[in-house]
Amino acid sequence: MDISTVIGFVVCIGAVLATILMASGLGAFIDPPSMFTVIFGMVGATFIKWPLETVLSIPTYFLKAIFFSPADPKSTIDEIGNLAETARRESIFALEKVPIDDPFLKKAMTLAADNRPPEVISAILQLEIDAMVERHKMGSDLFAGVAEDGPAFGMIGTLIGLVIMLGNLQDQSAIGPAMAIALLTTFYGSLIANIAGNPVKAKLAFRSKQEATKMSIIIAGTLGIVAGENPRLIKEKLSSFLPPAQREVEDAGE
Template sequence: MDIATLIGLVGAFGLVVTSIFMGGNAAGFVDIPSIVIVIGGTFAVAFVMFPLGVVIRTIKVGLKTLLFKSNDPQEIIRLITSLAETARRESLVALEKVNIEDQFLKKGVMLVVDGSSEGLVRSVMEIELEFMKQRHRQGQAVFKGMGAMAPAFGMIGTLIGLVNMLSNLSDPSSIGPAMAVALLTTFYGAIMANVVFLPLATKLEERSAEDALFMQIMIEGVSSLQRGDHPTIVKEKLQAFLSPAIREG
């Protein structure tokens, strides 16, 4: 589980809820119609802006971002170094018997084992890298769009509440509660945009950059395997992709 995302979400909502309870009127912050118009309206417009499959896939990716932490680049480098040792000790054909869980790396290694040229292997892997980035950008766009729409629906709900309030000015005692309810939709929209949707979009950008780095390491590693580089050279070359702090760690 990605503990950082979980801490951030729980911490942000916890601070808001704590502040509400400290104010002494927590029940006044709960209004079901306001929740429905903000959340329902935001998802409805997301289906207008993007295809249904893209929105559903993005929600699944968002949950995956929350539940799963990213890979360790050092693990990838150790695996590729191990493959280089096997190839040097035996042959490239021996890599066919090695169990490789990562499908991207496995595809590259199998292309090498099949005797494909280095240019072809790199081209195939780089094409997959580029389309991965494109899919991730689409997912980020969904969350950014929802982050923009949530405050807008909050304002729409507020306007609806104000119209209802102004249409019943004959009862002055109802103006205060009606105004409070009207403002709640703006509150919900701001919370959903700035605590959920926009932070998740930024997290997806970070994860996409990490995935792209891992795939670049694998591409260079597969090329090194194909050239028959010494395992030590392979390790040092791939370590160059990492920051000094990660290398030392």
């Protein structure tokens, strides 16, 4: 689980609720017509933009933003270093028998053990990265749409409320409910965009970059093993993917 995402949701929702409760009461911010306009309008727009199977995958993408293990490039580099030692000590064909948990790394080692040309290995694995990036981009784009449509339908609700209010100026009792629709739809739309839409979009994009970096490390390491490079040299080359601070720690440890 990504604890920072959970903390973020709790802090954002808690801040809004605390402000509402300290200022007045929760009841003043609950308006079913406003909720109906924003939520169903946003859902309808999402169905128009995307095919059904993509829309139904929104909960899956949302859970991926919360329940995922952050990529650890240092451990990947260490594992590749160990695999390089195995290939040097025994043979490159021994890599196919080594137990590997990561499916992408396992595929890379299988290709290396099959004695495929380096350019073929690189091309096959790069296709995997491209496909992964596209899948993650779809999830990111879905939540970007949520971030756009929430405020858009909030504005539509605001206009509806203003029209109702202006059409009933002679009826003082109708002005309050109409004004509530006008303001609360904007509030709901902004809330959805800034607590769910934009943050989840950014989290999915960040995760995609992390995964792509990890997979690029695996490709570079695999090509080094195939070329018969020294395991220490391979790890030194792969450390260029790490932030400078982590590289310094790695060097100091050695």
